[in-house]
Amino acid sequence: MFGYNKTEIMAIKASYLYQHSDDKIKFDHKMMKFGRVKNQELNFKRKDGTPFTASVSAFLLKTIQVI
Numbered sequence: 791m792f793g794y795n796k797t798e799i800m801a802i803k804a805s806y807l808y809q810h811s812d813d814k815i816k817f818d819h820k821m822m823k824f825g826r827v828k829n830q831e832l833n834f835k836r837k838d839g840t841p842f843t844a845s846v847s848a849f850l851l852k853t854i855q856v857i
Contacts, residue, residue, distance in 0.1 A: 791844070793837035793851040799834050809833040817846075 792799060792807060808814045813832055820827050826849040835841050 791836075791842075792834065793840075800838070807834050808836050821848065821850055 794802070800844050805811060805814045810833060817827065817830070817832065820830070826847075828847045829845050830847075831843055832846050833841060
């Protein structure tokens, strides 16, 4: 979707994939506040700079460390 291979995509910051840096800040805030995002349209950019819009659903996974 983004045009990167697995090695390339793992080496870049997620913020670089957004067309506008404010979109990532808003997305992160919503994730922290609600623990999930459902069907949110976000504007991204491909490796070659081509813009595209995607619908994103995600949830925050919390882990508990047992000692």
